[in-house]
Amino acid sequence: MIYEQLAGNLVQGLVLGAVYGMATMGLSLIFGVLKVVNVGHGAFIMVGAFVTLWLFNSLGVAPILAVPAAFAVGLALGLFFYYIAVKRLLKGPELATLLATFSIGVLLEELIKLLFGSEFRGYNWEVGKIDLGITVLPMSKLYAALGSILIAVLLYLWFNRTRAGSAIRSVVEDSEGARVCGVNVGAAYAWSFALGIGLTVASGVLVTMFIPVGINPYMGGGYTLKAFVIAVLGGLASPYGAFFGGLVFGLLENGSYTLFALIPGVEPFALTRFFSFMILLVILLIRPTGLLRGK
């Protein structure tokens, strides 16, 4: 009985994990290229959720189709914040970029609150369910997971098969060397930041498929914290590492929840969160390059 429940929850964890992974790739991309930790990460996921909500409620666009729109919004926001703030802080101390990205997150939250209000909202997108025997999976979640995998593959191809992608990879390897070879390093930084934010806002669309009525201006904080754990699992600087980190995290989260729920007298949800932060600390200490060997 418990094994069946565990297996069912692990399947759900894997599906959620794919979306977690996709929702962390932007964070890792930005850290990998610019060495900036985007503490406002979750706020960008929230923006994506509101893009989905708005497109669905006012134009009737299916949530999965909101991904390109959210990606475009993210690119624009990324370029905007890069040029007004991040660019000027790259040479400064960590403190400056951490506080700046946190403030950007707060600014987004307050703007969205001003536009949409702060109550919890959601939408209803019925596309059926699929029965796997051990668990029942809504099709919307399956679409979200498949969308995540597709985006991860597209990102991989873009990085490895296009000139712009190679340019960014060369900047990561050696920014001086890249400059000498004629790569526009400034543009590579700007577009990496924009791409990272674009991916993050797009992931906000997929995240909404798991929280039918959990859309709120302040929903992002929890995702920022989860994204940190996932990014660290994947080595912090590698978007693909982050994707696999997400899969691992989804499994760990659902698996440990199922097991903690067996202990009487504790709050399994809180213990699951505690467990995830212990993983974060242990990995930072013994293997800061992440679980995969990472590049």
Place this chain on the structure above:
Amino acid sequence: MKRDSGKYLPLIPVFAVYLVLFLVGDNISGMWQLMAMLLFYCALGQAFNIFLGMTGYVDFGYVAFMGVGTYGMAVSITGLAHYEGLGFLVIVIGFVMAVLFSTALSLAVGAVALRLRGAYFAIATIGVNEGFRFLIEGARIWNGSEGMIFMAELNKILGRETASALATYWVDIIVLVIAALAATVTLVYMRSKIGYALTALREDEDAAKVMGINVTKFKIIAFVTSASFAGLVGAASWALKTPYVFPPEVFEIHYTVEAIIIVLLGGAGTLLGPLAGGLIYGLSKYYLSIFLPGFQLLIFAPIIILIIVAFPEGVVGMIKKRFRDTALGRYII
């Protein structure tokens, strides 16, 4: 000898400001609450500056030390309420417990996290803060997520009237003392081997190590000192002022960010910085909440971004540069 005589002169303006805050609050009716709030932010800034300002390490989980300090006081009050006649001794024990808790946590965290640098350190400290909060909730330590409410116990120990006088007046005096003490410790550190070692490691940790400085030791000294002051602030401003403690509140990351803003606004690593930062931040927050209620954060966020981009050295950092080598310069550090 001549240089030595003026070693502690910069404390004069610090103490003068605290005295003015006290006098304004005590003599002008209706001002006490505002002054108490300013004192809280100044104390928070002074305490955090000892670590953040002097080492350049960004502790994003700083609020955890205030949190455990609050718990130290809460545990003492609830645990000792049955014993008759202890009176103020309970409060003293509470402060001792607050320092013990925050010191113990900072030693544990420091031993682990201070091996990491830069962004990795910041992420690890966020992890510690959240992890500790969820451990308390998940394992139901100290009542878990229900928190502790100890108004009745506090009234029983001190009597209703004394307890209320403590919460509305004497606690703020205690916060003032903590702030002044933290400022004094800051200057003592600055003027001693610790300060020079920390400056060296803030500028270039590897070079400092090669020069034979025991960087780990000095980082931990600054970390633990800063954390124990945070514990005191938590015990006074949170536990005694509002006699309850809930995990989501006392581990809320926004308090860490407020402390970072105060230190950065005033000028990281300066003695007067946290004071200036605390005053500017506290006053603007107070008046924004009166004139534009509900829009404080919307206005604050872009201002903070602007300040980081345009004035990274902070107010005191700029003034210090301006008055270097003048008669006033020796008071402004």
